[in-house]
Amino acid sequence: MSTRLTADAVVIGGGFYGACLALLLRRLYPRVLLAEKEDDLLQRASYINQARVHAGFHYPRNLVTAYRSLVNxxxxxxxxxxxxxxxxxxxxxxxxxxxxxxxxxxxxxxxxxxxxxxxxxxxxxxxxxxxxxxxxxxxxxxxFDASVLKGILRRRLEAEGVELLMRTRIHAVRSGAGDGLVLDGARGNERYEIHAKHVFNCTYSLINVLLHASGLPLLPxxxxxxxxxxxxxxxxxxxxxxxxxxxxxxxxxxxxxxxxxxxxxxxxxxxxxxxxxxxxxxxxxxxxxxxxxxxxxxxxxxxxxxxxxxxxxxxxxxxxxxxxxxxASEDSDSRPILFRRDYGGLKGFHVAMGGKIDNIYDLLETIADLNDDFGDRKRLHDIVAGLLGGGSGA
Ligand SMILES: Cc1cc2nc3c(=O)[nH]c(=O)nc-3n(C[C@H](O)[C@H](O)[C@H](O)COP(=O)(O)OP(=O)(O)OC[C@H]3O[C@@H](n4cnc5c(N)ncnc54)[C@H](O)[C@@H]3O)c2cc1C
The missing domain is CATH 3.30.9.10 (D-Amino Acid Oxidase, subunit A, domain 2)
Known part of the structure; x- marks a missing residue:
């Protein structure tokens, strides 16, 4: 059995990064899907970490990372x-x-x-x-309490109308007809073929597994x-x-x-x-x-x-x-974000990763700076500025 879906944008990986990115994309496009292989959002590194809201003190050997943490x-x-x-x-x-x-x-x-x-x-x-x-x-x-964080993000994603595909593993990404992309995935025995113009690989420790299965070069x-x-x-x-x-x-x-x-x-x-x-x-x-x-x-x-x-x-x-x-972060003890657009020449396929939770703002602002496919730069920065606050923080 195979299910065919179409969306404007798909985020692969329902950790903190994928969830936040899906919220941004939903402000830009009518139909956004978020595919996560586990039963729920934020089950992996976004839950299993030291829960430190970094304020910089952890990075005395890296001024930029310390300063960005202090700002975020x-x-x-x-x-x-x-x-x-x-x-x-x-x-x-x-x-x-x-x-x-x-x-x-x-x-x-x-x-x-x-x-x-x-x-x-x-x-x-x-x-x-x-x-x-x-x-x-x-x-x-x-x-931070990662279970509360999960609840906040889930409620926001549902309220914004992001479609959540849990227990859905994306196996590979390929180019489709025209300038579209096709994702091959599965949920149990059910196979999925998802067509979209924009796809974000937010799978953190499995980024390269997905790239390799898609015939793309690995990242360091x-x-x-x-x-x-x-x-x-x-x-x-x-x-x-x-x-x-x-x-x-x-x-x-x-x-x-x-x-x-x-x-x-x-x-x-x-x-x-x-x-x-x-x-x-x-x-x-x-x-x-x-x-x-x-x-x-x-x-x-x-x-x-x-x-x-x-x-x-x-x-x-x-x-x-x-x-x-x-x-590159190993010796410098830095935690920069990773963002690669149109990765491996696959137009519309982007890779995103953050080395710690608060780096999300650096990632969102990098995307807002792109100023083309995703819309006007000023509008994007305005969206990013108010995106995660959601008014009540609840
Ligand atoms: C031990 C440890 C301690 C840390 N301490 C801190 C800390 O104190 N403070 C801090 O800010 N940061 C800390 N970090 C870093 C922080 O946890 C990560 O930067 C952050 O969680 C990354 O978020 P993510 O959404 O990219 O990853 P994840 O939360 O791992 O999300 C990726 C998601 O993708 C899913 N996925 C993978 N492949 C597929 C696929 N093919 N199809 C569908 N879904 C897929 C996974 O199941 C997962 O849910 C720590 C990390 C670790 C491991």
Whole structure:
């Protein structure tokens, strides 16, 4: 059985990026489809991540990324205010040994950017092992609740009339008659052939899998199977998030969707890494077929050397997901967006990816700058300016 659909625009991938892009496209075109292979929106990297609303402090080695985060922070917090958890204190500490930044440089960089940072008060600074931690700083950083984010986006997509095709996997994209594109996909045993003029590949860790199946060249992407441990925070950490910079250290902060703390560790969170080559690995399939053994105990034991209250904390579970970055971001520690239009010469087929959630604004503005197929630049920027706020943030 095969179903034939036509649309003006199709977004492949119902993560945070695909969902936001579908909202933009719906302002431009009457019929927009969003195809997602999972049962629901935001089930993959947009749910399984550290839930940090980046404000810049995580990127002391990359001024541009730090600055863009600082700029995007208030916008994201306002646009999705019902998904934002603010009622916890956030401390960034700088390690004495093996850190790529020292405390003075860390403080100066953010002070000059006029980011909210000050020395941590004594009762917080005293939580750290002074032999391993040079200084601790109080900053402003929030967490987002990915399930609330999903609810907000789903309601907006439905209200705007974007057609959601869940459990629908797109296998390949090809050119059709005239200047159109054809997507071949499936939902269970039902085959889909979707005809559209504009198609966006927003499949994050599976971008290259779709490109390869479509006979297109791969993009330089690096992937890691990652583990975030989930812990019930001991009393002193209940309303506290801590990140130790900038090297083989750790970060623990609220994971609002589950009411626990996530714990990630630069040394133990990555389990297996690879750079895509032909044929690219399907990271979701790899994770399903061979789930790695947890390294949470290593994370807890090492983190407790810096923050002794973590000693003996109980692991409540772990979340595993494929993390993808541009190969070029590896050394620079940057998180730029990726946007390739008319990819591989396939007119109307575009690839979009963001290295973190708040980069969405950089992506939307890049698209608004295109000023041709998608409409007048001024009108596009006006649409983008009000797109995600949706009035109530609910
Ligand atoms: C461990 C980890 C920690 C992170 N921490 C943070 C953080 O604290 N803060 C932050 O801002 N960012 C963080 N990130 C990055 C952030 O999660 C990503 O930048 C963001 O979620 C990417 O969104 P996306 O929509 O592109 O990807 P996804 O949410 O993965 O969406 C892609 C979707 O495409 C679907 N799909 C794939 N192939 C197909 C197909 N062929 N047909 C149909 N559907 C398909 C997938 O099922 C998936 O739902 C982290 C990431 C990881 C993995």
């Amino acid at each position: 922070f208030p916008r994201f917090v306002a646009d999705f205010r019902h998904a934002i958890m603010r009622d916890f204190t956030k401390v960034y500490a700088v390690a004495r040994l093996n850190s790529k930044v020292n405390a003075h440089r860390f403080h100066e960089m953010f002070r000059r950017m006029k980011a909210p940072i000050k020395p941590a008060p004594a009762h917080l600074a005293s939580l750290f092992n002074p032999e391993l931690v040079e200084r601790a700083f109080l900053v402003r950083e929030y967490a 992407l690096k992937h890691e199977i990652t583990e975030m441990a989930l812990v019930r925070p001991p009393e002193p950490l209940r309303n506290l998030g801590v990140t130790v910079m900038d090297g083989p250290f750790f970060s623990t902060m609220p994971f609002p969707a589950l009411g626990l703390h996530s714990l990630s560790h630069v040394r133990y969170t990555p389990h297996k890494g690879w750079i895509d080559e032909v044929p690219p690995v399907d990271g979701h399939e790899l994770l399903r077929a061979a789930p790695p053994a947890s390294k949470a105990l290593h994370m807890i034991n090492d983190a407790a050397r810096y923050l002794p209250v973590l000693g003996g904390v109980r692991q409540e579970g772990s979340l595993f997901e494929v993390k993808t970055v541009l190969l």
